[in-house]
Amino acid sequence: xxxxxxxxxxxxxxxxVQPGPARPGLEPNATLSARVDLTASIARFVxxxxxxxxxxxPGQYFALGLTVDDRPLLRPYxxxxxxxxxTELEFLxxxxxxxxxxxxxxxxxxxxxxxxxxxxxxxxxxxxDPRTYLFVATGTGLAxxxxxxxxxxxxDAEGSVGSGGGAAAPGAVSASPRAIIxxxxxxxxxxAYRDRLERLAADRSDVRYVPVVSRPADPANAGWAGxxxxxxxxxxxxxxxxxxxxxxxxxxxxxxPEMITAARETLAAGGFxxxxxxxxxxxxxx
Amino acid sequence: MAYVIAAPCIDNNDQSCVSVCPVDCITADLSVDRKFxxxxxxxxxxxxxxxxxxxxxxxxxxDLPRQWADFAWIDATWFNDPDAAREAVNxxxxxx
Numbered sequence: 338x339x340x341x342x343x344x345x346x347x348x349x350x351x352x353x354v355q356p357g358p359a360r361p362g363l364e365p366n367a368t369l370s371a372r373v374d375l376t377a378s379i380a381r382f383v384x385x386x387x388x389x390x391x392x393x394x395p396g397q398y399f400a401l402g403l404t405v406d407d408r409p410l411l412r413p414y415x416x417x418x419x420x421x422x423x424t425e426l427e428f429l430x431x432x433x434x435x436x437x438x439x440x441x442x443x444x445x446x447x448x449x450x451x452x453x454x455x456x457x458x459x460x461x462x463x464x465x466d467p468r469t470y471l472f473v474a475t476g477t478g479l480a481x482x483x484x485x486x487x488x489x490x491x492x493d494a495e496g497s498v499g500s501g502g503g504a505a506a507p508g509a510v511s512a513s514p515r516a517i518i519x520x521x522x523x524x525x526x527x528x529a530y531r532d533r534l535e536r537l538a539a540d541r542s543d544v545r546y547v548p549v550v551s552r553p554a555d556p557a558n559a560g561w562a563g564x565x566x567x568x569x570x571x572x573x574x575x576x577x578x579x580x581x582x583x584x585x586x587x588x589x590x591x592x593x594p595e596m597i598t599a600a601r602e603t604l605a606a607g608g609f610x611x612x613x614x615x616x617x618x619x620x621x622x623x
Numbered sequence: 624m625a626y627v628i629a630a631p632c633i634d635n636n637d638q639s640c641v642s643v644c645p646v647d648c649i650t651a652d653l654s655v656d657r658k659f660x661x662x663x664x665x666x667x668x669x670x671x672x673x674x675x676x677x678x679x680x681x682x683x684x685x686d687l688p689r690q691w692a693d694f695a696w697i698d699a700t701w702f703n704d705p706d707a708a709r710e711a712v713n714x715x716x717x718x719x
Contacts (some may be wrong), residue, residue: 400646402646408662408664410664413645454647611705
C-alpha cells in the first residue's frame with residue numbers, strides 16, 4: 338500500500354503461495370471475483386467475502402491477506418465501494434515490485450482465495466455534514482475518497498443534507514459546490530475511476546472532478562488538456578477556481594505523506610481550520 | 624522493525640490494540656495466554672497499537688525498556704512455539 342510512483346514494472350513469476358489455515362482466525366474467507374488492470378502496476382481488485390460484507394463506513398480499510406510459507410501476510414487497503422455494499426468490495430491497489438505482498442496479490446486469478454478482515458479506520462465521513470467536501474488524493478489514495486464521494490452523493494439524493502435537500506439539477510449553476518474531488522497522478526492512464534467521476538460531475542453541477550497530471554512531458558500523457566503539475570502546488574488555485582469557502586468546507590486528504598503535509602499547509606494558509614482537515618497516510622510498506 | 628507488547632499487558636486482557644491493528648497481527652489464546660502478542664513478521668510498523676494501548680504496554684522493539692527487552696523474543700516466539708513464550712511470560716512478574 339503505497340502512493341509512490343512505480344515504473345518499469347517487471348511482471349512477477351508465480352512464487353509459492355499456499356492458501357490455507359496458518360493461524361486460527363486468519364484462514365482464507367473470500368474469493369477474488371473480478372480484477373481490472375488499469376496499468377501494469379495499478380489494478381482494481383473485487384473481493385467477495387464468503388459471509389457477505391459487514392457494515393463499514395466510507396473511507397475505512399480492510400486487511401487483505403495471503404498465506405505465505407504457512408504464515409499470514411496481510412496488508413490494509415481502503416475500499417472504493419459505496420456504503421451499504423453487501424456482497425463484494427472493490428480495492429484500488431498499486432504493485433510494489435520488490436514488496437512482500439503485492440507481487441503475490443498480482444498473480445492471483447479470478448476465483449483464487451484470500452483473506453479479508455473487517456472494516457477498520459477512522460478516516461471516515463462525519464454524519465450529516467452540510468459543508469463543502471474537498472477530497473484531495475494522489476495515486477491509489479483516491480480509493481477512500483471515491484467511497485466517500487459516492488456515499489455522499491447517494492446520501493444527498495436520499496436525505497436532506499447539503500445542496501438544498503437533494504441532487505442539484507443537471508446543468509444548474511451552483512455557486513457553492515457540494516464536493517470537489519482532486520486526483521493527482523503521474524500519467525493519464527493512472528486516473529482510476531475517471532469515467533465514474535466524470536459522470537458524477539456531469540450529473541450534478543455541484544460536484545466537481547479535477548484530475549491533475551504531474552508529468553505533462555511524458556509521452557504517455559500526450560494529448561492531455563487538463564491541469565498539470567504537482568497537486569499540492571496547484572491546490573490553492575483549484576480552490577479559488579471552484580469557489581470553495583474554507584470556513585464552510587472540510588478537506589479529506591489521502592496519499593503519500595509529503596503530499597499530505599504540503600496540502601495541509603496550503604489549505605491552512607488558505608483559511609481552513611485545523612479541525613476541518615482530515616488526512617490518512619498510505620503506509621510506505623510493500 | 625516491529626512493535627512489541629511488554630509486561631504491562633500481562634493479566635490485563637485489554638484488546639484495544641487488537642481492534643486497531645490494520646493487519647490483524649496481534650493475537651492471543653485467552654484461555655491460556657496472559658498477554659497479547661504481536662507477530663513481528665506481520666507487523667507493518669504503523670504504530671496504531673501503541674497509541675491505542677491504555678496500559679502503555681506497547682513499544683517499538685528498539686525502544687523497549689531494558690527490563691522488558693525479553694518481550695521482543697517472547698512475542699516472536701509465540702508464533703512458532705507458544706508454550707515456550709507462555710513459560711517465559713509466567714516467569715516474569717506481572718506489571719499489572
